[in-house]
Amino acid sequence: MSPQPPLLSVEDLTVTFTGRGRTDVRAVSGVSFDVAQGQVTGLVGESGCGKSVTSLALMGLLPKKGVTVGGHAYFDGTDLLGLGREQLRDLRGSKLAMIFQDPLSSLNPVIPIGLQVTEILTRHRGLRGDAARKEAALLLERVGIPDPTRRLKEYPHQLSGGMRQRALIAMAVACAPRLLIADEPTTALDVTIQAQILELLKELVDQQGTALLMITHDMGVVAGLCDRVNVLYAGKVVEAAERKPLFAAPTHPYAHGLLGSIPRLDAPRGEPLNPIRGSIQDTIAWSEGCAFAPRCDFYSERCLSGTPELTEPHTAGHRVRCVHPVAPPSKEGADR
Amino acid sequence: MSLLELDDVKVHFPVKRGILFDRTVGHVYAVDGVSLSVTAGQTYGLVGESGCGKTTLGRAVLRLTDITSGSVVFDGTDLAQLPEEEMRRARRRLQMVFQDPLGSLNPRQNIESILAEGMAAHGIGADRAERRERIKEILTKVGLPHSALSRYPHEFSGGQRQRIGIARALVLQPDVIICDEPVSALDVSIQAQVINLLEELQESEGLTYLVIAHDLAVVRHISDVIGVMYLGSLVEEAPSDALYAEPRHPYTRALMSAVPVPDPEVEDRRERILLRGDLPSPASPPAGCRFHTRCPWRQPTRCDTERPALADIGGGHRVACHWAAEIADGSLRPTSELAPPVLVDTGTDGEPGTDPGAGEDTDPGTERKETAAGTPA
Numbered sequence: 001m002s003p004q005p006p007l008l009s010v011e012d013l014t015v016t017f018t019g020r021g022r023t024d025v026r027a028v029s030g031v032s033f034d035v036a037q038g039q040v041t042g043l044v045g046e047s048g049c050g051k052s053v054t055s056l057a058l059m060g061l062l063p064k065k066g067v068t069v070g071g072h073a074y075f076d077g078t079d080l081l082g083l084g085r086e087q088l089r090d091l092r093g094s095k096l097a098m099i100f101q102d103p104l105s106s107l108n109p110v111i112p113i114g115l116q117v118t119e120i121l122t123r124h125r126g127l128r129g130d131a132a133r134k135e136a137a138l139l140l141e142r143v144g145i146p147d148p149t150r151r152l153k154e155y156p157h158q159l160s161g162g163m164r165q166r167a168l169i170a171m172a173v174a175c176a177p178r179l180l181i182a183d184e185p186t187t188a189l190d191v192t193i194q195a196q197i198l199e200l201l202k203e204l205v206d207q208q209g210t211a212l213l214m215i216t217h218d219m220g221v222v223a224g225l226c227d228r229v230n231v232l233y234a235g236k237v238v239e240a241a242e243r244k245p246l247f248a249a250p251t252h253p254y255a256h257g258l259l260g261s262i263p264r265l266d267a268p269r270g271e272p273l274n275p276i277r278g279s280i281q282d283t284i285a286w287s288e289g290c291a292f293a294p295r296c297d298f299y300s301e302r303c304l305s306g307t308p309e310l311t312e313p314h315t316a317g318h319r320v321r322c323v324h325p326v327a328p329p330s331k332e333g334a335d336r
Numbered sequence: 337m338s339l340l341e342l343d344d345v346k347v348h349f350p351v352k353r354g355i356l357f358d359r360t361v362g363h364v365y366a367v368d369g370v371s372l373s374v375t376a377g378q379t380y381g382l383v384g385e386s387g388c389g390k391t392t393l394g395r396a397v398l399r400l401t402d403i404t405s406g407s408v409v410f411d412g413t414d415l416a417q418l419p420e421e422e423m424r425r426a427r428r429r430l431q432m433v434f435q436d437p438l439g440s441l442n443p444r445q446n447i448e449s450i451l452a453e454g455m456a457a458h459g460i461g462a463d464r465a466e467r468r469e470r471i472k473e474i475l476t477k478v479g480l481p482h483s484a485l486s487r488y489p490h491e492f493s494g495g496q497r498q499r500i501g502i503a504r505a506l507v508l509q510p511d512v513i514i515c516d517e518p519v520s521a522l523d524v525s526i527q528a529q530v531i532n533l534l535e536e537l538q539e540s541e542g543l544t545y546l547v548i549a550h551d552l553a554v555v556r557h558i559s560d561v562i563g564v565m566y567l568g569s570l571v572e573e574a575p576s577d578a579l580y581a582e583p584r585h586p587y588t589r590a591l592m593s594a595v596p597v598p599d600p601e602v603e604d605r606r607e608r609i610l611l612r613g614d615l616p617s618p619a620s621p622p623a624g625c626r627f628h629t630r631c632p633w634r635q636p637t638r639c640d641t642e643r644p645a646l647a648d649i650g651g652g653h654r655v656a657c658h659w660a661a662e663i664a665d666g667s668l669r670p671t672s673e674l675a676p677p678v679l680v681d682t683g684t685d686g687e688p689g690t691d692p693g694a695g696e697d698t699d700p701g702t703e704r705k706e707t708a709a710g711t712p713a
Binding site: 046047146160161162163190191192193194195196198199217218219220221222223224243244247257258259261262263264265266267269272273274275276279280281 | 385386493494495496523524525526527528529531532535550551552553554556557558576577580590591592593594595596597598599600601602603604608610611613614615
């Protein structure tokens, strides 16, 4: 455990979508996790597990109508969820920043890149005119965009996908944020470009001590980048651990199954994959039991007796929400 | 025996400009001279990044996109020369599974009607009842309940929709199925289900696959032979295991080193070859070797003037690089010209430090990055 308190501490976050004449949808139901200073924390899960909604709730970007957000998110002592619009606006872009999955739709198509970058510098750092433009060029250069002065005058469509994501990262780090939330930052990119962007994010964390909350579905990205990982399923953290213990001994049947179902580039050919049965639609409400029970190979009656708690069945710091945790692999059978 | 043989296939799209007169001002060289052969009963995997022409090539085989030149010989007939009507009939034996399962299913047709349409068009089954029996049989094979018949695409999950797409191809009893990114729209746990299904069906139905995908791990898992495409042409082709064990083309090496592996031990040890910049435009591909603008092994001669041919280096391994042999035996090192000497340590476990002695082909003056976390390689 790190001696200093975590930079961001999310406690029992719930997000419920309500619609007229429809049953409420609880996208996030009681998520708690910490993000430590200078570390990369991963939120992993498949579509519909609530990972993106979590990030939007933290940034205060969810619509006010029809959405109920509960719980706390202490960022440096202040509860983000209790802040007013103005206070949030001051935080966003300066101490808190976010990069999104689709760089093209996160940039304004009719405004040159330069103006979009200087806007932030003006708003949060009070830079204007030439000073702002110079700083913007420096930022673009730092994220690896060649010929930054020319690029500043260009529009988003003139940049390639990787370049756009770099521009977005430049905007996000313009004010040296303390926490950067990256929501699937490389999903829309090709693998060689993905490798470039991940390398850039790593450098930012190493050099600036920025805390990074990495939201992704790609276990490979997690394995290479994250320090601590939270696996989400149906709106709850089902497993939380340091990176290496998680991959060496995935303990929740879902995390275990997920890792077993991924084709690996370095695996010998010919072995069939072990997919998880069914789909995310086959879930039950957490109030009735474990949401993963209908797809689980270890299912028993006990799974249906209320929400399982997060426990540490095998090792300290490796928390699992399951009544039938998967036994850790024996020493000699351990990961090759 | 090769069932499908592509010889020097080119697909060029004209770029037009002008209001009154459609002047052709250039071409997009989407596919620019691809030759490959797919053996009956096997899976040929085509990988490459977006814009490399892999999808266009797949569509060109079925002539969903017109071929500019070259031949596509399927079971002895050149599909490129067939008249429209005969081509339509030939498509019974050559089917396609598309990437987006929702976008490729008509939302207003129920599953029975979607599956029966192709059968009616190709005259399979005498009447509705007979077709329905056949469809039920196929639904069982792809793991869908018979109650699916009267339901509509939106009622299914992504994985189930992809099963419907596969069933639609299967009802026609094809010989070859071209799968264009069959699992990229699906979640990983569902991906595995569909991959396993494709493999089972290959076994039971004796199918031949041409799988087009960007995910090297998926392609390696299901393919017997893999072809790597870059900017409209094949740069390397080899049996799946050989390609993984010994990638010879610099692009293949870079691609492989960029694929994240879900294992921290591997990730910490791996050597990354970071490519600089982006894919050049296929409308104005670089002269010489298409990859020379981003290649870490680029040489001052030949690379930018002479286009390398796909040369056989034995064992069914073909590679299009002038310097493949020199790179393989280590006499050629990556040049530092393209990249400043950056050596970043990413010891994520608080054990920073790069061991300069680790890895014999680590050259500090290159953009190769050694990620060592104290684990001996």
